[in-house]
Amino acid sequence: MPADLAVIGLGHLGLPLAQAAVTAGIETIGYDTDPRPVAELAAGRPPVDGSLSAPELRRMLSAGFRPTTDPSELGRVRTAVICAPTPLGADRALDLTAVGDAARALATRLRPRTTVVLESAVAPGTTESYLLPILEEGSGLRAGHDFPLAYSPSRLDPGNRTHGCGNTPKVIGGLTPACAEAAAAFYGRVTDKVVRARGPREAETVKLLETNFRHVNIALVNEMAALCHDLGVDLWDVIRCAETKPFGFQAFRPGPGVGGHGVPVDTVGAHRPLRLVELAGQINERMPQYVIQRCATLLNEHGKSARGARVLLLGITYKPDLADLEASPAPEIAQRLMELGASVSYHDPYVPDWRVRDLPVPRVDSLYDAAANADLTVLLQHHRTYDLQGLAVKAQLLLDTRGASPAGAAHRL
Numbered sequence: 001m002p003a004d005l006a007v008i009g010l011g012h013l014g015l016p017l018a019q020a021a022v023t024a025g026i027e028t029i030g031y032d033t034d035p036r037p038v039a040e041l042a043a044g045r046p047p048v049d050g051s052l053s054a055p056e057l058r059r060m061l062s063a064g065f066r067p068t069t070d071p072s073e074l075g076r077v078r079t080a081v082i083c084a085p086t087p088l089g090a091d092r093a094l095d096l097t098a099v100g101d102a103a104r105a106l107a108t109r110l111r112p113r114t115t116v117v118l119e120s121a122v123a124p125g126t127t128e129s130y131l132l133p134i135l136e137e138g139s140g141l142r143a144g145h146d147f148p149l150a151y152s153p154s155r156l157d158p159g160n161r162t163h164g165c166g167n168t169p170k171v172i173g174g175l176t177p178a179c180a181e182a183a184a185a186f187y188g189r190v191t192d193k194v195v196r197a198r199g200p201r202e203a204e205t206v207k208l209l210e211t212n213f214r215h216v217n218i219a220l221v222n223e224m225a226a227l228c229h230d231l232g233v234d235l236w237d238v239i240r241c242a243e244t245k246p247f248g249f250q251a252f253r254p255g256p257g258v259g260g261h262g263v264p265v266d267t268v269g270a271h272r273p274l275r276l277v278e279l280a281g282q283i284n285e286r287m288p289q290y291v292i293q294r295c296a297t298l299l300n301e302h303g304k305s306a307r308g309a310r311v312l313l314l315g316i317t318y319k320p321d322l323a324d325l326e327a328s329p330a331p332e333i334a335q336r337l338m339e340l341g342a343s344v345s346y347h348d349p350y351v352p353d354w355r356v357r358d359l360p361v362p363r364v365d366s367l368y369d370a371a372a373n374a375d376l377t378v379l380l381q382h383h384r385t386y387d388l389q390g391l392a393v394k395a396q397l398l399l400d401t402r403g404a405s406p407a408g409a410a411h412r413l
Contacts, residue, residue: 003027003028003029003066003073003076003077004021004026004027004028004077004078004079005018005021005026005027005028005029005077005078005079005080005081005186006028006029006030006031006073006074006077006079006080006081006106007021007028007029007030007031007081007083008031008032008074008080008081008082008083008084008102008105008106009031009032009082009083009084009085009098009102009120010030010031010032010037010038010041010067010083011032011037011083011084011085012049012051012156012158012261012324012326013083013084013085013119013120013154013156013261014030014032014081014083015030015047015051015052016051016052016156016164016165017081017083017119017154017165017190018030018060018065019052019056019060019165020164020165020166020190020191021189021190022059022060022063022064022065023063023166023190024166024189024190026189026190027064028064028065028066029065029066029067029068029073029077030065030066030067030068031067031068031069031070031071031073031074031105032067032069033069033101033102033105034069035069037067038067038068038069041057041061041067042061042066042067044057044058044061045057048323049158049322049323049324049325049326050159050322050323050324050350051158051322051324071105071106071108071109072109074105074106074109074110075109075110075111077114078113078114078115078186079114079115079116079117079186080106080110080114080115080116080117081116081117081118081119081152082099082102082103082106082116082117082118082119082120082131083119083120083154084098084099084101084102084120085098085120086098086099086120086121086122087263088263088265092265093123094121094122094123094263094265096122096126096130098120099118099120099122099126099130099131100130100134103131103134103135103138104134104138106135106138107134107135107136107137107138107139108138108139110135110138110139110141110147111147112141112146112147113146113147113148114147115147115148115149115150115179115182115183115185115186116135116143116147116148116149116150117149117150117151117152117172117183117186118131118150118151118152119151119152119153119154120154121153121154121207121211121262121263121265122151122204122207123204123208123265124201124204124205124208125201125204126204127149127150127151127173127175127200127201127204128175128200128201131149132149132175135147135149143175143179144175144176144178144179148174148175148176148178148179148182148183149174149175149179149200150172150173150174150175150179150180150182150183150200150203151172151173151200151203151204152170152171152172152173152183152187152203153171153203153204153206153207153210154207155168155169155170155171155210156261158260158319158322158324159319159320159321159322165190165191166190166191166192167191167192168191169191169192169193169194169195170187170190170191170193170194170195171195171196171197171203171206172184172187172194172195172196172197172203173196173197173198173199173200173201173202173203173204174196174199174200175199175200180196184196208265211262211263211264211265212264212265212274212277212280214252214262215258215264215277215280215281215284216276216277216280217250217252218252218254218255218258218280218284219279219280219281219283219284220252220280221235221239221252221253221254222254222255222283222284222287223283224238224254225254225413226290229294229413234407234412235254235403235412236253236403236407236412237407239251239253253402253403254287254401254403254413255287255329255401255402255413256287256288256291256329256330256333256380256401256413257284257285257287257288257291257328257329257332257333258284258287258327258329259317259318259319259325259326259327259328259329260318260319260326260327261326261327263327264277264280264281265277287329288329288332288333288336289336290413291329291333291378291399291401291413292333292336292337292340294399294411294413295311295337295376295378295399296340298376298397298399298411299375299376299397302375302396302397304375304376305341306337306340306341306342307340307341307342308341308342308343309341309342309343309375309376310342310343310345310373310374310375310376311337311342311343311344311345311374311375311376311377311378312344312345312346312347312364312370312371312374312376312377312378313330313333313334313344313345313346313347313378313380314346314347314348314367314377314378314379314380314381314386314391315330315347315348315379315380315381315382315383315386316328316330316331316334316346316348316351316354316380316381317330317348317350317351317381317383318381319381320381320382320383320384321350321383321384322350323350323351325351328380328381329380330346330380330381331356331357333378333380334346334356334361335356335357338356338359344361344362345361345362345363345364345370345374346361346362346363346364347363347364347367347370348363348381348383349383349385350383351363367391368390368391368394371391371394371395371396371398372394372395372396374395374396375396375397376396376397376398376399377391377395377396377397377398377399378398378399378401379391379398379399379400379401379402379404379405379410380401380402381402382402382404386404388400388404388405388406388409388410389405389406389409391405392405392406392409392410395410397411398410398411399411399412399413400412400413401413
């Protein structure tokens, strides 16, 4: 059965796009080479990361969304969007294996006039130097002549209730002006505004800039957190005042580490390292160790050693009110505490089971009793369900790494 759209890759990038397309009335199939997510979605079971709720998935399925592992389905669509994951490899370059697999599956079935768009995070030049040859060789068609090819950076903010696919402007870089118009015709059906970049390389670099902007600014405020602690300055009060400036400032807040799917890319070629991004990465990667130092110091100041201390971690996901653990700093913090000899437990309303280095971490049920019994309680993620005023009263020691507790109620990062 033909469909208007094939979303290739049913992970954190592909599913939101598929949801937006289905909501806009576009006949959509979701293709993935892994049969597990396809089977789960087809059975009405949403991803465990909480990016899609069960009612939302039911509405998608009832509206005709079809998850599939059958690559022949890709030969009967008008638009194909590649949303394959591109994790960082050991050399800190983006791993394009999944993008290549998706492109090859599509290429042998690609028909003339089918619009192909890449949304995966890639280094500038990837659409033309890597994706295009695979598509042309596998299909025998010419990009920009027989089929439109474009790049559009994904702009997702999981859990954001204000900005979603529909009201977040979509940047498009087409191989040719006609390619850009073909991609714009598709995205114009799912979003309010389409922004045309000069070409694929410019659109790819938009993603690079946006992701690195976040990481560099988080690194700056993380360094400010350590400085302000040493100076006895309330950083959160500083930020509160600074963000009243109506120009030239955007507020970022420190935390125990940087999680999420948007990884910083500090090398875009063998001869062009981004030194500031590289430094920012080093600063952010040190934050879990800084949290451990603060934990040990607090325990020592209260006559306790980290060895044998009972430490309760609150909120282990990378983002509040989501179940997604992607790149969360919590595992490293838990592991380092265990190495110091601490007895670690956790509480998170979104994560029923948690393992660190293949060892199960005990989950507490009675939050206030657990905080009262723990030598140290560490807030790593501020879920809305946490009453920090009440927790501060119950806890023997509370380290708030998010600055979410009332002033004076806890020790802040």
